[in-house]
Amino acid sequence: MANRNDEDPGERTMVSMPVATPRAADVAGTRALLVVLSGPAIGHTYSIGPEPVMLGRGEGSEVLIPDPGISRQHARIELRGDRFFVVDLGSTNGTLVDGARIKDAEPLRDGNRIQLGSRSIIKFSMMDSLEAAVQQRLNEAIHADGLTGARNRRYLETRLRDEFAFAGRHNRPLCLLMLDIDHFKSVNDRYGHPVGDLALKALAETLLKQVRQEDVVVRYGGEEFLILARGINHQQGRQFGERIRACVQALQIPYGDGQILQLTVSIGVASMRQGVDSDPAQIVGRADAALYQAKQGGRNRVEGAP
Numbered sequence: 001m002a003n004r005n006d007e008d009p010g011e012r013t014m015v016s017m018p019v020a021t022p023r024a025a026d027v028a029g030t031r032a033l034l035v036v037l038s039g040p041a042i043g044h045t046y047s048i049g050p051e052p053v054m055l056g057r058g059e060g061s062e063v064l065i066p067d068p069g070i071s072r073q074h075a076r077i078e079l080r081g082d083r084f085f086v087v088d089l090g091s092t093n094g095t096l097v098d099g100a101r102i103k104d105a106e107p108l109r110d111g112n113r114i115q116l117g118s119r120s121i122i123k124f125s126m127m128d129s130l131e132a133a134v135q136q137r138l139n140e141a142i143h144a145d146g147l148t149g150a151r152n153r154r155y156l157e158t159r160l161r162d163e164f165a166f167a168g169r170h171n172r173p174l175c176l177l178m179l180d181i182d183h184f185k186s187v188n189d190r191y192g193h194p195v196g197d198l199a200l201k202a203l204a205e206t207l208l209k210q211v212r213q214e215d216v217v218v219r220y221g222g223e224e225f226l227i228l229a230r231g232i233n234h235q236q237g238r239q240f241g242e243r244i245r246a247c248v249q250a251l252q253i254p255y256g257d258g259q260i261l262q263l264t265v266s267i268g269v270a271s272m273r274q275g276v277d278s279d280p281a282q283i284v285g286r287a288d289a290a291l292y293q294a295k296q297g298g299r300n301r302v303e304g305a306p
Helices: 131-141 153-170 184-191 193-210 234-249 282-297
Strands: 030-038 045-048 053-056 073-082 084-089 095-097 111-118 118-129 172-179 216-221 224-230 253-255 259-261 265-273 302-304
Touching: 053 253, 084 095, 084 118, 153 172, 153 216, 153 224, 153 282, 172 193, 172 234, 172 282, 193 216, 193 224, 193 234, 193 253, 193 259, 224 234, 224 265, 224 282, 234 265, 265 282, 282 302
Parallel strands: 265 302
Antiparallel strands: 030 045, 030 118, 053 073, 073 084, 095 111, 111 118, 172 224, 172 265, 216 224, 253 259
């Protein structure tokens, strides 16, 4: 993608050693950590406690994994007495623990690998609450933008490829929105980079509030962000983009001594063309071109790719 600015708008079977299970008296102060090691949700971490958690690709799953090879409600992890167990919920492609397919409730040990279907593998670790919090933050940091908390391009590379493959196999819509802040260079020049950073963080927070749980918000570079939305067609994507545009325009960002900064964004929308697009990069390229058209057309607007 070409470099763009306001002056020239043209630019990832192990055998775990047995460990002692926690005593019942310790359970209340002990949590487990789930780390997704492979598949579409790679890098995601989940700290779990005594409440049962659902694993699957359907909305309502506490551990949401957008893998087309697993069931909507695939498995459940629950605490029974002083041990955690994983239970398969009649999934089509099965649940495995350390490479062996389970039939009944399977007790979990520290270090077990839980495999859902053929690709998604999750590491189970027993931890106290402090250890779990620290480990979760470390794993999330790998795929998060340090400034805004949005996902980074490293995460996008894997997720976009998986979403593209899913949409192609199931003939489902896939939409991508690319946006950046209008005249952002002048914000940095006039108010300084600390205010510019405030603007980026406020924009990311707004985007994360507007998207669904299954959508992905990525800081693509500089002031440019990308939203990956499964199950949304082109027209719905444009409507989604317009809602985001309006929310950003209404945003008031306090800085300095009671001063307010306001922003606008330009948005390009592209959707996967079934039978035409053979590579995810094609969607990104067309969203980028539509963003350029929005800039050329006056900014603070939404443009759709043909």
